[in-house]
Amino acid sequence: MHKAQFQSPLYPYLLLLPQMAIVAIFFLWPSAEAVRSSFFLQDPFFGNETFVGIDNYTDAVTRSDYGRAAWFTFLFTVVVTFFSLGIALLLAVAADNVLRGQGPYKTLLMWVYAIAPPVAGLIGIMLFDQHIGPIVDFFALFGWDMRVGVDYWDSGIAMMIVATWKQIPVNFIFFLSGLQSIPKGVREAASIDNPSASGRFWTIIFPLLAPTSFFLMIINITYAFFETFGIVDVMLKGEPGNNPVTLVYKVFLDGFRGNDLGGSSAQSVILMVFVLALTIVQFRLIERRVHYT
């Protein structure tokens, strides 16, 4: 349907002015600057620049610590996405089935959504603390001497657990609203065809949730890449040392601590390309979602 519209030579530009000005100054300009400086080598003391072509890219990618960070980010993303989606789905299915107490459960399960990642990181670093952390005591019962902040993988696992915990509420909210939008008639028909609850779930309910799940997967990958900065920063107490870092955290470290502008920008651009690809996939999925509903 075509929308009825106003005709005016001036109004639309005035209305768009604030948004376009902010986008131009704080988005287009810095983005272009990131791409440009990724091809230059900057002298941090005198401010001189030398054009170096793609050297920053080859340097960044071939350095061993970049490979380590990329590998860790990959594992981190897979683990966080898988477990936060899995646990949230389980909870959403349970919440969808109960007749009483759904309200309080919902409130308590989504509470953590409102907590900032660094705040989650702070609580996490306490729970995983060598001296006072109950989780470390718990794992010690099984003979695992967990040393978060010292041991590479112990720190990594602690970060994954906190990042998963923080992401469960969003997934839970989307899964629950997805489940509740499945028409009652479909469920009733399903329960006649298939008396087993788990069979019903996997053959009928789960396929109907597929669009929501795909969409959430993208959201979760974006989250694991970008929004976990606060968790990583706080859990490493700002001093990464020998501990694992994500790629976004490395952009920050190299740019602001290492004063390596070109290298940091090149890493930014690599991440931009990655997000771009992810967004294209996301929009493809949204188009398909329209077909479902």
Added chain:
Amino acid sequence: MSQDQIAVTGKPVVPAAPSASATGAGAFVRRHQIVEHIVLLFGVLLMMGPIAVAFTTSTHDPVTIHSEGMQLGFGDNFLPTYEAVIFEQTGFTKQVTGWGMSLNSLILGLGFAIGKIIVSMLAAYAIVYFRFPLGTLCFWIIFSTLLLPLEVRILPSYEVVQGLGLLNSYTGLILPLIASATGTFFFRQFFKSVPNELLEAARIDGAGPFRFFWDILVPLSRTMIAAIFIIMFVVGWNQYLWPILMTTDESFYTVVRGIRQILQVWIGADIPDYNEALGLAIIAMIPPVLIVIIFQRMFIKGLVESEK
């Protein structure tokens, strides 16, 4: 569509359904719900346990926490902890208080939410209700902001803001965060769903673009505005990376930014003030948590709708 089909094919079943739930099947359902309640209680423990422990531990004194670990019971240090967190002046300049940081967080949260709503409503109005030569181009430029989160362009963004002399200012803190166009898309979707007849009727009554926006569109969007406000306030209050870069002057620290400062102090200490660190964490979560819980229904609506 699917509902119609079920209604047709499922006709003979309908009378059977109530009787089934009343007898054997009812017991079956109830028995099954025990499993579901166990799963949910486990989930609540998983999600709320860490917060509960954080709160109870914050009510003990640091020596107890240091020697005995995190505490499950309520301690007797509640008032001293929170008094120190809220009113004691800390930081290098000894001028930062939890109260002051909370005010900064509030300014950031409100400024971000309100600014974003105003800017994006105006832009969405122009895009949906006007036909003009550069409309499509503007749309795609705004659209492109969704592709690159702030995290991948932090260094150049910092340099731009520094170049404009906006470091350590509320403007520099808020405006760059508004650049992402999520709000514009949200309102664009909503305006598109507003029936055409409203605009035609308004035009017949002689309403211009301004009158139509203010007298019809804004009142119609009230629940949408509220929903997006809740989400954006939480997002703004919880900002971390940008405030870290932007604010070197402690008088501009937000509570979430303050979390990082507490860790810096921690590194040199014999017995860190665990209680105060956790107290600050609790204070940092109270406003966003309250908003989300009080306006739960609206918040869920906003979240689910805005991602469509």
